[in-house]
Amino acid sequence: MKRIALLGMPNTGKSTFFNRLTGASARVGNWPGLTVDLLSARILLAAEMVELVDLPGIYNLHGYSEDEQVVRHFLEHNPIDLLVVIANATQLDRQLSLVLQLKELGLPIVLLLNMADEARRQGIRVEHEKLGQTLGLPVVMMSAKYGQGFPQAKQTIEHLQKDAVARTADPAAFARDDELEARLERLVSNTVHVPVSASQGLTNRLDRVLLHPLFGLPLFLLAMYIVFEAVYTAGTPLQDGVAWLLDAFKEGYVAPLLGGANLELQSFLLEGVYNGVGTVLSFLPIIVLFFLFMGVIEDSGYLSRSAFLMDAFMARLGLDGRSFVMQLMGFGCNVPALMGTRVMRSRGLRLLTMLIIPFSLCSARLQVFVFVTTAVFSPAAAPLVLFSLYVMSFFAAFLTAALYRRRLPNDEPLLLELPPYRFPTARQMLLRGWQESRQFLKEASGFILLGVVLVWFLTHYPFEVQPASSATLAGQLAEWMAPLFAPIGIDNLMSIALLFGFVAKEVVIGALAVIYGASESALPGIIAAQLGWIEAYSFMLFVLIYTPCLSTIAVLKKESKSGWFTVVAVIWPLTLAWLVSFVFYQTAQALTAA
């Protein structure tokens, strides 16, 4: 099969183009010799199946970052029919240097000048045909986001791919260093016309406010608060709706259907599988909303501004502004955030950042907190309680960095682009929400099903005794763990849920549903009756800080390539979680008793 590789500097719109070309049907592939996974998709181009591979964004071919090595390795070892290079049309003064380097590789190339819309708005004029003639390769202007020029880009790719012959890159070219600079200067001045004051008026004006020396940071925190408030306010009614539907479906159809089956099977299917999985499903609206909002913030360019605002503070913790951005990404899911640390070259910096990311309150933990908060606290207090957990999340991360910074030193320079502010289109937002939810369901569903089935078994076996009583397997296990959990106010049944939360936080609420044999709509009442607010908050603190999930541990191991580091990254949060819950619980108990 023919193979087309997509390449460009970071943030040029490669993913946007990839999604448009493939209809977002990408899968993550493993490539021989590469430690990272690359996105690829099979698509029909000019009546032929073609494999399209999305390579990581790189600044140059001679660099030493992991991404640059990945690209080099890939191009040297995998034959390619066509290299599609994407460049930002508003930044050709620097982006063409990568094109000149790539040309040396001796591969057939198409150059797509993306963000034509922004170039036009800024009054930047590119003579793309002349540029193509000088470079000796086809050049197309387009906008991957809005679609202008996309048909021509696709046609050009189809046309070139038709009679392409696969080749690997000429390895000598990677070492060949450049008198490219002089050529670049000439090329740019001949073909790119930038008005004297390229107008980025909106971005400048927004920056003046959002990067304000005094108000910048408070504004950022306010923006984040509004996002979480919005997710919560819009998400909970939707969640209740889904829970109600699932309940009605169970009472109306599933339960009568199972009426003839024996009692154990009924209990297994209804209280185990249906309640457990249903409870998790009812969180889907919150997950989708969360990723929608995070996607908007991520796409807007505000995240790199937050790096600017936070860098002075992060530097004092031995981190940098990018660590803060990764931490924020971790609020969606820790796993991609951990993988995002690949852009860091200093091992100390990278490990320290990887150590703090798991404290980020990810969407899976958010479910648990939304659930418990809604059940136990008043509607007025609930958002504040949630916000305090976000504050705790930062506190745990910063404390950890302060404690470990000496052992993981770094002196990595920080150089980061501040892209203009952009707002995603409705299409981009929906696509993203859909992709993330699909990912969530795919990754979590196996764990969740397995988790709730196991919990059901532990809390119901032996079948003769009262479910979830001390005579069941779970009861015995919990009693055995009680000396550890009693001092932090977590009772036996809740500790079972925590045990399963180690696998994935998505399981916790499902497990509670199974443990209490309750449906989605009845569970909050039971939880409220069982837990005082002190116990509930102590429970949430523990859930927040201890190991997020097995996937996170697996990624920590894979990315750090160090068993020692992985052990520390598991043991330390567990210890911290216990200590924080202990201090909180005992203090709160003492204060309320007095």
Place this chain on the structure above:
Amino acid sequence: MTLEQLPTGQRALIAEVQGEDGLRARMLALGLRAGREVAVIRRANLGGPIQVRVGSTDLMMRRKEASLIQLTVIETLR
């Protein structure tokens, strides 16, 4: 004068980019080349990073790296 010392709102030309190879390559790729015009847009508080404009690209960099960039001609921005 270095980029670190360039007053906010003024422009200058880059004379030379110093530093180790990897860092220089990265700066080059971001447009920090001898002969290009640069300006410092703003400085973060507490010794934080600075925002620099080269061509149509805005960058943030720490003061330490900015001090590796030597400047020549200086004129006042309108």
